Amino acid sequence: MGKITTQLTEARAGRITDAMREAAAHEGIDPGRLAAMVADGKAAIPANRKHAALKPRAVGRELKTKINVNLGISRDCADVEAEFAKVRGAIGLGADAIMDLSSSGDTGPFRRRLVETSPVMIGTVPAYDAVIRLDKALKDITSDEWIETVRAHAEDGVDFQTIHAGITLETVARLRGKRRKTGIVSRGGSLLFAWMSMTGRENPFFERFDEVLDICAAHDVTVSLGDACRPGSIADSTDGAQVSELVALGDLARRARERGVQAIIEGPGHMSLSDVQANMVLERRLCDDAPFYVLGPIVTDIAPGWDHVTSAIGGALAAASGAAFLCYVTPAEHLRLPTFDDMREGIMAARIAAHSGDIAKGIPGARELDDRMSEARRNLDWEGMFSLAIDPEKARRYRAESKPEREDTCTMCGAMCAVRNVNEILEGREVDVK
Amino acid sequence: MGKITTQLTEARAGRITDAMREAAAHEGIDPGRLAAMVADGKAAIPANRKHAALKPRAVGRELKTKINVNLGISRDCADVEAEFAKVRGAIGLGADAIMDLSSSGDTGPFRRRLVETSPVMIGTVPAYDAVIRLDKALKDITSDEWIETVRAHAEDGVDFQTIHAGITLETVARLRGKRRKTGIVSRGGSLLFAWMSMTGRENPFFERFDEVLDICAAHDVTVSLGDACRPGSIADSTDGAQVSELVALGDLARRARERGVQAIIEGPGHMSLSDVQANMVLERRLCDDAPFYVLGPIVTDIAPGWDHVTSAIGGALAAASGAAFLCYVTPAEHLRLPTFDDMREGIMAARIAAHSGDIAKGIPGARELDDRMSEARRNLDWEGMFSLAIDPEKARRYRAESKPEREDTCTMCGAMCAVRNVNEILEGREVDVK
Numbered sequence: 001m002g003k004i005t006t007q008l009t010e011a012r013a014g015r016i017t018d019a020m021r022e023a024a025a026h027e028g029i030d031p032g033r034l035a036a037m038v039a040d041g042k043a044a045i046p047a048n049r050k051h052a053a054l055k056p057r058a059v060g061r062e063l064k065t066k067i068n069v070n071l072g073i074s075r076d077c078a079d080v081e082a083e084f085a086k087v088r089g090a091i092g093l094g095a096d097a098i099m100d101l102s103s104s105g106d107t108g109p110f111r112r113r114l115v116e117t118s119p120v121m122i123g124t125v126p127a128y129d130a131v132i133r134l135d136k137a138l139k140d141i142t143s144d145e146w147i148e149t150v151r152a153h154a155e156d157g158v159d160f161q162t163i164h165a166g167i168t169l170e171t172v173a174r175l176r177g178k179r180r181k182t183g184i185v186s187r188g189g190s191l192l193f194a195w196m197s198m199t200g201r202e203n204p205f206f207e208r209f210d211e212v213l214d215i216c217a218a219h220d221v222t223v224s225l226g227d228a229c230r231p232g233s234i235a236d237s238t239d240g241a242q243v244s245e246l247v248a249l250g251d252l253a254r255r256a257r258e259r260g261v262q263a264i265i266e267g268p269g270h271m272s273l274s275d276v277q278a279n280m281v282l283e284r285r286l287c288d289d290a291p292f293y294v295l296g297p298i299v300t301d302i303a304p305g306w307d308h309v310t311s312a313i314g315g316a317l318a319a320a321s322g323a324a325f326l327c328y329v330t331p332a333e334h335l336r337l338p339t340f341d342d343m344r345e346g347i348m349a350a351r352i353a354a355h356s357g358d359i360a361k362g363i364p365g366a367r368e369l370d371d372r373m374s375e376a377r378r379n380l381d382w383e384g385m386f387s388l389a390i391d392p393e394k395a396r397r398y399r400a401e402s403k404p405e406r407e408d409t410c411t412m413c414g415a416m417c418a419v420r421n422v423n424e425i426l427e428g429r430e431v432d433v434k
Numbered sequence: 435m436g437k438i439t440t441q442l443t444e445a446r447a448g449r450i451t452d453a454m455r456e457a458a459a460h461e462g463i464d465p466g467r468l469a470a471m472v473a474d475g476k477a478a479i480p481a482n483r484k485h486a487a488l489k490p491r492a493v494g495r496e497l498k499t500k501i502n503v504n505l506g507i508s509r510d511c512a513d514v515e516a517e518f519a520k521v522r523g524a525i526g527l528g529a530d531a532i533m534d535l536s537s538s539g540d541t542g543p544f545r546r547r548l549v550e551t552s553p554v555m556i557g558t559v560p561a562y563d564a565v566i567r568l569d570k571a572l573k574d575i576t577s578d579e580w581i582e583t584v585r586a587h588a589e590d591g592v593d594f595q596t597i598h599a600g601i602t603l604e605t606v607a608r609l610r611g612k613r614r615k616t617g618i619v620s621r622g623g624s625l626l627f628a629w630m631s632m633t634g635r636e637n638p639f640f641e642r643f644d645e646v647l648d649i650c651a652a653h654d655v656t657v658s659l660g661d662a663c664r665p666g667s668i669a670d671s672t673d674g675a676q677v678s679e680l681v682a683l684g685d686l687a688r689r690a691r692e693r694g695v696q697a698i699i700e701g702p703g704h705m706s707l708s709d710v711q712a713n714m715v716l717e718r719r720l721c722d723d724a725p726f727y728v729l730g731p732i733v734t735d736i737a738p739g740w741d742h743v744t745s746a747i748g749g750a751l752a753a754a755s756g757a758a759f760l761c762y763v764t765p766a767e768h769l770r771l772p773t774f775d776d777m778r779e780g781i782m783a784a785r786i787a788a789h790s791g792d793i794a795k796g797i798p799g800a801r802e803l804d805d806r807m808s809e810a811r812r813n814l815d816w817e818g819m820f821s822l823a824i825d826p827e828k829a830r831r832y833r834a835e836s837k838p839e840r841e842d843t844c845t846m847c848g849a850m851c852a853v854r855n856v857n858e859i860l861e862g863r864e865v866d867v868k
Contacts, residue, residue, distance in 0.1 A: 076838065076845035103850050128850065137866045176860065181808045183856040190852035191867065197859045232853075233808030234793060234801060270808075272801075273754045274794035299750060299790040301804040301811070304819060305828035309746050309786050316733060316747040320707045334811070334819075335829060336836035336845045352743050356733040359668060360708035367668060367706075370735040374615045374667030374704075377735070377768070385738060385768075394739035395769060402770035404510065411510035411770045416537050416562065418624035419666075422617040425631045426610065432571045433625065 006220040007047065009260040011039035019047045019056035026055075027063050028365050034058055041253070042289045043324075044262040046097075046121045046222035050157035055119045057096055059264060059291040061284070064363055065319040065354035068123065068293070068327045069095040069347060072102035073110055077337050080110060086343055087114065093347045097121035099162075099327075101187075107132055108156070115157035123160040123224060126150045127188035127205075138191065139198040146204045151215045160222040162266065163212055164188045165205040165252050166245040167228035172196050174241060175229075182232035182270075189228025209252060213259040222262040224293060225249040230269035233301050237271040238279060250286040264291040264325065267318075271297040276314055280321035293325035294318050298333075307333040308349035315350060319357020326350050348391055355390070378419060380408045440654040441481065443694040445473035453481045453490035460489075461497050462799050468492055475687070476723045477758075478696040480531075480555045480656035484591035489553045491530055493698060493725040495718070498797055499753040499788035502557065502727070502761045503529040503781060506536035507544055511771050514544060520777055521548065527781045531555035533596075533761075535621075541566055542590070549591035557658060559596040560584045561622035561639075572625065573632040580638045585649045594656040596700065597646055598622045599639040599686050600679040601662035606630050608675060609663075616666035616704075623662025643686060647693040656696040658727060659683040664703035667735050671705040672713060684720040698725040698759065705731040710748055714755035725758035732763065741767040742783035749784060753791020760784050782825055789824070812853060814842045 010017050016031045020038065023045050024031040037043035043060030059066050069090040073083055090098060097120055100111055107129055115122050126149040130141055133149070153161055167189050175183065175193070184190045192203050205212060216223055229245045231237035249265050256263040265287045268279060276297055283292045297314030298307055311329035319326060330338040330346030338346065358366035369388060376384030382399065389395040402411045409417035421431045444451050450465045454472065457479050458465040471477035477494030493500050503524040507517055524532060531554055534545055541563055549556050560583040564575055567583070587595055601623050609617065609627070618624045626637050639646060650657055663679045665671035683699050690697040699721045702713060710731055717726045731748030732741055745763035753760060764772040764780030772780065792800035803822060810818030816833065823829040836845045843851035855865045 074845070075848055076836065103848060131850070131867055137868075139864065139866075179860070181805065182812050183853070183860065185852050187847055187850050187852050190855050191850070194855050194859050194865050194867075198864055232811070234804045235808055272793045273750055273790050274796075300786060300793060300824075301807040302789065302822055303782075303786050303824045305823065305825050305832055306782055306786055309743055309783050310790065312743050313747050313750040313787065313790055316707055317751060331828075332832055332836075332846070334844070334846075335832040336838075348737075348740055349743050352734060352737050352740055353747065355736065356707050356744070356747055359706045359734060362708075370668045371615065373735040374669055377666070378616050388736055389739065390734075390737045391739050394765075398739055398766055398769040402510065402766075404770075410768070411508070412766070412768075413621055414509055414537060416565070416621050416625070418619050418621050419617070421624050421628050425628050426613070426617065430573065430632055431628050432573075433565055433628075434571075 004217040004260050006217055006260050006262060007038055007045045008257065008262050011035045019045050023056045023058040026057060037062065041257045041263065044222050044264050044291050046159035046262065048154070048157045048159045048219050048221055050219065051115055051122065051159055053116060053119050054121065054159065057121060059324045061289060061291065061322045061324050063324065065323065065357050066096035066325045067347065067350040067354050068097040068099055068325060069343065070099045070101050070327065072100045073105045073107070074102065074337060075104040078105050086340055087118065089340060090343060090347060091118065091120055093344060094351050095120055095347060097123060099123040101125060101128065103128055104132060111153070111158070112156050121159045123162065124153045124158045125162040125188050126153055127164055127191050129153065131191060138195055141195065143204040143208065147208055147211055150212055154215050154219040154221045158221060160224045160264070162188060162224045162226040163205050164192050164226040164228050165203065165209050166225060166248045167192050168203050168206050169196055171229065171241065171245065180239065180241060181235035184228060185232030186226065186228045186230050188226055192228065209255065210259065213256055213261045216261045217259055222264060223256050224264045224266055225252050227266045230295065231271060233270050234272050237268060238275050242268065246283060246286050250288065253287050253290045264293050267292050267294040268297045269295060270301055271299065271314060273299045273314065273317060276317045277321045280318060280323060284322055291324035292322060293327065294323045295327040296329060298329065304334040305331055307331065308346050312349040312353040315353035316356040319354055320360035326354055351390055378423070380419060438651040438694050440651055440694050440696060441472055441479045442691065442696050445469045453479050457490045457492040460491060471496065475691045475697065478656050478698050478725050480593035480696065482588070482591045482593045482653050482655055484653065485549055485556065485593055487550060487553050488555065488593065491555060493758045495723060495725065495756045495758050497758065499757065499791050500530035500759045501781065501784040501788050502531040502533055502759065503777065504533045504535050504761065506534045507539045507541070508536065508771060509538040512539055520774055521552065523774060524777060524781060525552065525554055527778060528785050529554055529781060531557060533557040535559060535562065536566070537562055538566060545587070545592070546590050555593040557594040557596065558587045558592045559622050560587050561598055561625050563587065565625060572629055575629065577638040577642065581642055581645055584646055588649050588653040588655045592655060594658045594698070596622060596658045596660040597639050598626050598660040598662050599637065599643050600659060600682045601626050601637055602640050603630055603636050605663065605675065605679065614673065614675060615669035618662055619666030620660065620662045620664050622660055626662065643689065644693065647690055647695045650695045651693055656698060657690050658698045658700055659686050661700045664729065665705060667704050668706050671702060672709050676702070677716070680717060680720050684722065687721050687724045698727050701726050701728040702731045703729060704735055705733065705748060707733045707748065707751060710751045711755045714752060714757060718756055726756060727759035727761065728752050728757045729761040730763060738768040739765055741765065742780050746783040746787040749787035750790040753788055754794035760788055785824055812857070814854060
């Protein structure tokens with residue numbers, strides 16, 4: 001293999017890479033400070049050596065919260081060009097990362113084209129693709145074949161891979177003994193659970209974790225340690241299965257870093273708002289502050305059709321409490337594959353959650369945007385408001401659809417506009433409000 | 435006046451009213467326990483003696499979080515029948531209260547019809563209506579005329595009225611001295627600010643507060659103490675103006691209770707997520723745990739078009755931390771009057787926030803809904819999921835728009851459905867996932 005160099009090994013050696021410089025510039029921080037976070041495992045820069053189109057970005061608790069968009073081809077949505085329209089849309093709308101969760105079809109060309117054309121981080125889940133690319137039943141997949149899928153994705157230039165190494169035969173026994181309300185809802189986790197149950201063999205991603213790490217190190221792939229026991233219901237959250245796996249993921253993250261591989265930790269999931277902050281503390285302690293990548297948290301189970309909202313609530317509090325990376329959730333969650341419009345809503349909700357979290361934890365530069373918006377509001381500067389809005393198109397359209405009687409106000413208050421009238425009074429003029 | 439009796443005086447006298455019984459039944463708690471909360475001012479049952487159509491409900495920190503919907507006629511939306519279609523829609527979608535914020539036109543008949551036909555609590559803001567119903571300039575409104583508007587609304591059967599008694603000449607001087615980023619954004623607050631500035635006179639709602647209370651006591655109108663200094667930007671939140679007013683509102687609430695009048699406190703507003711919990715603690719201490727009615731909190735300023743999401747984030751954490759009553763916010767906030775569809779989105783987002791808060795603070799019965807949904811999910815019981823969904827129509831429509839290859843799964847994962855495959859394995863069957 002020769003001597004490996006990754007962002008982590010370089011940072012430990014005190015060298016500042018171009019990727020660190022570029023990612024630090026995006027954050028508006030000193031590259032040396034970012035390098036120190038990377039060296040400590042508190043930030044990761046997922047950047048496969050082969051991903052030439054990438055604009056490197058860092059994820060970490062003290063950095064701007066990033067958002068991921070899930071896309072990919074499937075049997076029910078096999079139109080490659082439609083999916084690439086989504087990819088372009090997602091990047092335009094502000095996605096920081098795209099995970100290719102293709103579940104059917106000719107995944108290799110799709111993945112390679114995605115890497116070639118995307119300036120954002122690309123992630124994959126090799127457990128899915130092992131099932132798709134091999135012409136055999138799940139239980140007949142060999143240990144080698146699971147591992148070789150990691151290598152194939154690494155060679156294709158993927159920046160981070162979800163590795164479900166935390167679920168083991170011991171987990172399987174635990175889950176059989178005490179049934180959770182919703183068992184395993186992680187797709188990759190369920191595949192390994194089924195494979196282990198049917199073959200009686202240990203999880204190859206766990207058993208051969210060092211081999212996985214060597215593959216990742218050779219291409220500087222960041223391991224995203226998958227949480228197979230992610231709670232699928234409020235009832236199952238912060239239970240033994242979830243917390244035991246988090247302990248295991250912390251151990252695996254340390255092994256990754258020791259081998260020069262950057263690691264991030266995947267997390268919940270469905271969870272009461274009352275548990276979110278404790279879960280962020282738990283991850284920080286158990287996993288040495290490795291970047292925490294959360295799916296949600298979805299704070300109520302009863303809102304299918306509105307899970308972009310339930311996850312914005314949980315995601316905002318998670319980010320405010322230390323999560324570094326939010327996986328978007330769309331209104332289609334729990335119901336069907338998302339359309340382009342669903343994706344748009346999911347991205348906006350996730351960006352709002354991320355930004356709200358950044359304001360709350362005092363990320364430099366976050367609040368300035370809000371201050372500029374508030375000044376534009378006080379000045380009734382509508383063009384200024386639109387240009388600062390997270391979704392200028394929607395803001396502009398909403399106002400245009402309902403013309404106010406006074407140009408400077410809006411139809412919500414009309415002549416009773418508080419902003420206008422207070423401005424007038426403070427400038428020494430009288431007002432009427434009819 | 436004779437001897438007044440209100441829910442508060444009755445509760446203090448140890449009598450349990452029909453309204454207490456009905457509201458307690460809705461909560462699933464003992465009427466005596468609710469009466470004790472009402473006696474302490476920790477819960478309010480806004481129920482005007484004249485509001486015959488009302489199904490009484492209580493608001494309070496230890497009760498189910500309630501949501502309010504703002505409606506009303508205005509110059510830009512003067513179609514009374516269209517507005518009543520919204521009223522019926524709001525009630526059908528789960529509003530617990532409707533505030534009539536009419537800002538123009540023939541408001542009396544609208545208000546009386548609203549009270550006559552509505553089973554939910556009705557609130558108004560007399561400061562707006564004084565301006566509308568009187569054929570004179572704002573500065574020429576007399577002190578008597580402001581107060582008489584409260585009486586008119588009380589006689590029309592309104593259950594709660596926003597009384598902007600916390601803003602005084604002292605506040606005016608403070609706001610002139612140190613300019614906030616967004617000054618006063620409360621519409622009623624800005625009217626009184628302008629009136630005081632132009633006339634040099636003290637706020638009549640403050641100066642003649644005891645008269646206001648006597649009117650409210652006579653009809654058992656709950657005073658909702660308005661926060662004129664509600665922050666209109668993250669920058670202005672939890673500042674001297676806001677906190678001083680909250681101190682004053684606590685004093686006014688005590689005066690109300692001493693006079694037998696139920697009181698609730700209105701609150702923020704735009705606010706960083708990091709400040710929400712502290713604000714809930716502050717209100718509880720300064721106002722003796724009087725029910726807290728919040729508008730948002732809106733956790734970032736930069737998302738016009740998406741403020742149903744920004745306020746769901748803040749509202750959920752507020753409810754989880756003690757807020758009793760959430761005012762809905764629609765995607766049209768800051769841009770225009772809401773349409774029916776905007777109202778629908780605002781209600782769903784507010785209901786999600788309220789329910790998420792109820793789960794987090796352990797309101798009895800809240801989590802049970804989620805548990806039943808999770809059981810339906812584990813059983814792939816789609817009809818069960820739809821019937822338990824907060825928005826059955828949307829959930830059903832989303833799934834119907836994208837038919838899966840296997841009837842029991844959905845197009846998100848298809849044959850890789852984790853729930854289905856884990857169920858199969860746990861029942862001792864093998865699975866394939868192609």
